[in-house]
Amino acid sequence: MINNAFGIIYTGDNSLRLKDLTYSRSVAAVPFGGRYRCIDFMMSCMVNSGLTNIGVITQKNYHSLMDHLGSGKEWDLHRKRDGLFMLPPFVTRDNVGLYRGTVEALKSVSGYIRRSAQRYAILAGSYTIFNTTFCDMLEQHVQTGADITIMYNEEQHFEPEDQYEDLRLMLDERGRITDMEYNPYRPGSPYKSCDVILMEKTLLEYLVEEASAHGQYQFSQDVLMRNVAKLKIYGYHYTGYVARLNSPNSYFAANMALLDKDVREELFSREHPVYTKVKDEVPARYGPSSVAHNSIVADGCIIDGEIENCVLFRGVYVAQGAKLKNCIAMQGAQIQKNCDLSYVVLDKSVIVKRGRSLSGYKSFPVLLKKGSIV
Amino acid sequence: MINNAFGIIYTGDNSLRLKDLTYSRSVAAVPFGGRYRCIDFMMSCMVNSGLTNIGVITQKNYHSLMDHLGSGKEWDLHRKRDGLFMLPPFVTRDNVGLYRGTVEALKSVSGYIRRSAQRYAILAGSYTIFNTTFCDMLEQHVQTGADITIMYNEEQHFEPEDQYEDLRLMLDERGRITDMEYNPYRPGSPYKSCDVILMEKTLLEYLVEEASAHGQYQFSQDVLMRNVAKLKIYGYHYTGYVARLNSPNSYFAANMALLDKDVREELFSREHPVYTKVKDEVPARYGPSSVAHNSIVADGCIIDGEIENCVLFRGVYVAQGAKLKNCIAMQGAQIQKNCDLSYVVLDKSVIVKRGRSLSGYKSFPVLLKKGSIV
């Protein structure tokens, strides 16, 4: 357990990438895996590592996120001493509340960083999903005497259209990073940053001051890449499962990957529970003629029809005669009698009326916007 | 105790009236009375009336407010069922988060209103300060069979420069409102709305729909005044102490009024405690040579110098030899040795360096902006 680090989660605004899923919410607040929001994974990793001081940097559209995290109760972070800190942009009459980059965001929360009593800072994004603790990473950081340690995983597969904040690392045989590429046209390395960066708090403060004094706002390019020679930056190789929610396609694929037992076991490890907001839903109810295959179903669902290869969030209703295949249905979606849906993503509270058929492709799932009635 | 009403507090944006006090906070979050924020009074009135479901409508600059109210713990409103609901504007890529008027704000939270299970709604603003319960008002509302009841008090004194949301009521002998004036040039009545309006939830929903369908956004003018003949609108006469924070002058005067025992007893009645965020401060400490007269002092202060007719918020430090007369010093203000201040309002964390003298007038107190160093 780590007791000398605090966490900062940046819920940046890559909202355009996920299209209508992020019309009124940040990526961090996008529903994932039947009962979670993306940020639950990073929050749980940190809490399971022993961190009790976590700051969440938000952009202007942070209402869903605030609603979801609340006082941090579910993560045991409702504390007077440390705990969960929502760090919204400093909105004044003159400032609309959007950051130009992570450095600016970090600069704006320098008060929070200064007040944090822990020695190390763990900086993380919110669009990368995995389940681990950072204990080994910190140990390696101390052992190697690194200034900065970046968590990475190996990914051979490359889809240019999913490329977003793609930081590639070149490492020497001892794990030290010798070079980096940001969103390279043709990646020169399979080692991709997992968007978790560890360093001493004082170094973080210095680097942020330094960069913002020079009008530099991008953490990857302006802070990490510029300092690759000057500072000892090491990679920490994470070998577990990693999903990145960069595009509607990767969002769809990452949810569907949960139907794989190995992925499920990695992400929902009993050792490292994933905490999320509790809704006090009733257990899911299967009707007398229901058919369910290869699906993930959350509490509060009522399944009277057929589902196959689906991820159903809390409180989804599948009426008799309705068929869902390869679909993701978010909280409170209603699929009425005799509908036939395939490769559809239903956002929260979508209603599909009696007998409608909708069908997308694996590579192009249909996305129904929050609250829409079809 | 009322168990069939919910409350909505509108933390509107009359920020320009209070000048630098509201540069980065709404009026509701302005510090008042040594350890409170304005909204504490309305929140406490509602909670002491028995309400357990309170929605706070915020505008874009709601960070201080959120920070202050937190999960509602101090008001015992951290509940799964009902409780405190922060209702920020629906910020999307296309919407910056400012309302054109109360009606628009109410319209935007119609989901919250619909879900509230209670029969009556109590609508309130946040710049009016008093301490009471709404039990008698509801009783009168039921007894008179009114559609709407507006709380008012009598005020003979009129300062045109303090005029803001000044709704004057003309009443018949039975208390029914026959006419209203909004910000009149010469008020025709001493009866001034206290910005607390009671009606059935269904009527509220109807009136909000109706007004917004016609593109009308002002609650006082477009909803109340237009319906004065059609609906039975009654006044409820509140005879207790009322302060309105309309201008820097009225803010200064309302704080100073607390030095009056009667005002203190009305606002800090033991029967109706005023709840606020707890800071776990140390008791105030008076040094060996301190002199204190006619002042209100919060915990965490250290008084080594002299104070007279002052309101000191939590954690203010008055060094030896410093003299404060007719001053308001907010949380964490530091007045160093041998300063001499008179008619000064020090916002949070202001530092006045050794030996400085500053002096305003009763009608024009000097305002030192949050964090400034003089």
Add this chain to the structure above:
Amino acid sequence: MRKKQIVAMLLAGGQGSRLGILTSNMAKPAVPFGGKYRIIDFPLSNCVNSDIDTVGVLTQYEPLELNAYIGNGQHWDLDRNNGGVYVLPPYVKGKGGQWYSGTSNAIFQNQMFVDQFSPKYVLILSGDHIYKMDYGRMLRHHIKNNAGCTIAVLEVPLEEAHRFGIMNCNDEQRIISFEEKPKEPKSSLASMGVYIFNWPLLKKYMQADEEDPASENDFGKNIIPSMLINGEKLYAYPFSGYWKDVGTIRSLWSANMDLLEDPPLLDLYDPTWHIYSRNPVLPPHYIASGAKVEQSLVTEGCEVYGSVYHSVLFAGAVVEEGAQVSDSVIMPGAHIQKGAKVNKAIIDERAIIGRNAVVGDDLNEGVKVDNSLTDDITLVGSDMSIPEFASLPKGMVATRETLGYLYMKGADVRD
């Protein structure tokens, strides 16, 4: 402490011996029910939903389990600044302290707790009933009647009336007489074990009752009758919804099955009447490709590869490929291995049913089963491990001991 209008006292009771091995390690109110609840969630949620925010839970049994389950009360919204939920075991005082000798003695011993809140009324509840009830309405009824005590009553079939406290009322619902478990019931109005008393009045009667050495210090047997004798105003409050005493294996099983009716006999979906519970931190459940699930409740952390018919699966239950579960209640963390068959059974927490074992099998010759507690329902105890190919006959209670008996019978255990 701020004054409260009403304080609830929940008699969580003792080990509940009629539930047999299900309560060998936990107090009755902590027994799982309905897929993700525990019995005590129902009275606690009723309190919260009725705007009663101060609850004392009186337990005879070691208080740790309940303390651990209830925690600071946040799961039921009972982590209040003033009030909230408190577990109250009998504590040692003066010369040694004593067990609660009866229901009213339990309240008597905790008078100081109630007095802290100086309530006008006190609500007495039992910890082994499943129902949804608005105690607020009952309180208004009590106040309107200007009653000294109000007892919630339910119409029961006359042939079952002998199991309950039975009331006779006049036309205004005022109680004329009350008999605890009468042999020849005169009416079918049964007490639900839910009482509202005027607190000062109750204190008076409890005091007098404590001074009577012959008394059993029981509400039904002593307090209520003596109030009636003294001409106090006692009223009945008729209740008509779903109500089930889950104090026996059979009733616990059938109350679970009631949830599978269409529509369910007890509506858990009412958004104005949430049933709160301590939620396990588990992912959504997974239904595999070859699985069949019909007319069942399945909750978080379950994995179903086999078939589940007309059953209730609790958090983290696993049904492997080829396994068949029907008409059963599978408690948290229980594991039904490949090819096993479970029929009309209650499988307690973390029990493992080995491959191809049969639970609820027809009775083989030569095997005697004590089914006095279970009827034809088979019960497998918590943390039990039923071996591969074992056959547990209908009505059996499988514990380490009884299983030993079957082993000794040799061939009867394995097909």
Add this chain to the structure above:
Amino acid sequence: MRKKQIVAMLLAGGQGSRLGILTSNMAKPAVPFGGKYRIIDFPLSNCVNSDIDTVGVLTQYEPLELNAYIGNGQHWDLDRNNGGVYVLPPYVKGKGGQWYSGTSNAIFQNQMFVDQFSPKYVLILSGDHIYKMDYGRMLRHHIKNNAGCTIAVLEVPLEEAHRFGIMNCNDEQRIISFEEKPKEPKSSLASMGVYIFNWPLLKKYMQADEEDPASENDFGKNIIPSMLINGEKLYAYPFSGYWKDVGTIRSLWSANMDLLEDPPLLDLYDPTWHIYSRNPVLPPHYIASGAKVEQSLVTEGCEVYGSVYHSVLFAGAVVEEGAQVSDSVIMPGAHIQKGAKVNKAIIDERAIIGRNAVVGDDLNEGVKVDNSLTDDITLVGSDMSIPEFASLPKGMVATRETLGYLYMKGADVRD
């Protein structure tokens, strides 16, 4: 329950008879201290600030007061999802239950509570000391030494050593011998009553100790000595900050006065080491035009119209016009009426000192005062009302009874 590395057990003790009437209605840890705290706030805040989030509070006394004060623990940040603070009175079990017979018996009786969290270490604390200490550092010391038990020690003046448990250590701070309240102390290293034990080891020794009928079941008298005899590794952990046992009237008074030193002997302003407490909901205090306040602590809800010198005023205390308070501790809600004089006194909660009365007056002839508990400090009990013009001599303990004695002496009460 998730595993915890360490669980704290706070011995909140009994009535604390050395504090006399101050504890006649409340357990010692609930006695007010320092203007807005209660004694128990210090060990609880130390726990939280040391990242220990699981605390059992063992009380011999009726648990209601402590339960009501501690509530769900939120004021100390101890309303944790897993862990938190629990009040543990001795509860009835098996055949009747028993009082805690000694400090180690109290822990022994609550073994099950600790075992829930399967901790490696257990921290034992007392509930009547005022100090700020990082138990985390002590734990690291314990782990580094690979100790079985670590005892926090403090250098005391040799002439006072006989009041403490005294240790002899070797150069590595390993404890060679331990004597509880020795007549001829061999060192001046006193135990602070703060122990860290390896939990499995402690369980072993507690079990053995319970089986010894001659044992007093006390850590200092039995457990520690028998560990030493058996050659376990016991280490001392030297502490050097402010520490005060506030178990007597004199020490309670002087610990309050210590806060008025410049700089205060105990720093309450450290932002990394907040002392948490249940905050009263009261407005800021008011100092009137004619008032004088020097070298004093004044907190929320106070009103000062008179003079206050070198004193501590608790929440809601009122000093009227012309009244003079000096070198005194005025507990919550106490009221000093016009012209009254209070000198070197402790005025307990809600007591009223009538107009022109004098508390802490010089002794009149013919009046005998039992000052065995108080020295020359005058003590006025809670809710007492001292009549106008009364004169309470130095060292008196004013209760209804002692005041009656003064009344009988006639003229001695009124000047």
